[in-house]
Amino acid sequence: MDRIDKKILSIINKSIPISERPFLAVAETMGMSEAEVLDRLKKLKTSGIIRRIGATINPRTIGWNSTLCAADVAMDRIEEFAEFIDRYNEVTHNYLREGYPNCWFTLIAPSSDRISEIISEIEHALNIKIINLPARKVFKIRVALEIE
Numbered sequence: 817m818d819r820i821d822k823k824i825l826s827i828i829n830k831s832i833p834i835s836e837r838p839f840l841a842v843a844e845t846m847g848m849s850e851a852e853v854l855d856r857l858k859k860l861k862t863s864g865i866i867r868r869i870g871a872t873i874n875p876r877t878i879g880w881n882s883t884l885c886a887a888d889v890a891m892d893r894i895e896e897f898a899e900f901i902d903r904y905n906e907v908t909h910n911y912l913r914e915g916y917p918n919c920w921f922t923l924i925a926p927s928s929d930r931i932s933e934i935i936s937e938i939e940h941a942l943n944i945k946i947i948n949l950p951a952r953k954v955f956k957i958r959v960a961l962e963i964e
Contacts, residue, residue: 821856875924882924883931883950886917904934
C-alpha cells in the first residue's frame with residue numbers, strides 16, 4: 817500500500833460522496849482517473865487490506881438486531897475461524913485480541929432468530945462456544961482514521 821492508496825482510503829473513510837459515480841468525485845479530488853481509483857481499491861480488497869466498502873447503518877432504525885460475539889479460539893485455528901465467519905454477510909467486523917476470549921465479531925441481522933441461527937451454525941461447524949453479548953445500550957462514536 818503506497819501513499820496514494822492511503823490517501824484514497826483516508827478520503828473514503830471520512831465520507832463517500834453520494835452520487836451516481838462516487839469514485840469519480842474521489843478521483844477528481846486525487847487528480848487521477850476514476851478507473852485508477854477503482855483499480856487501486858480492487859487491489860486493496862484482493863490483497864485483504866480492505867474487506868468491504870459500505871454504509872454504516874444503525875440496525876435498530878431499520879428494525880434489525882445486532883450483537884457482539886466472542887469466542888476463545890486456539891491460535892492454530894484462528895485462520896479457520898476467521899475464514900468461516902467471514903462467509904456470513906451478517907458479520908460486519910471481526911478481530912483478534914489478547915486474553916480470553918481472543919476472537920470477537922459483530923453480527924447484524926433482520927432478527928434475533930437469525931443471529932441465534934448463525935451462532936449455532938458456527939458453534940456446530942467449528943465445535944467452538946460463542947458468547948453472545950447483545951447491547952443493552954448503544955453508543956455510536958464516529959471514527960475516521962487518518963490512514964496516510
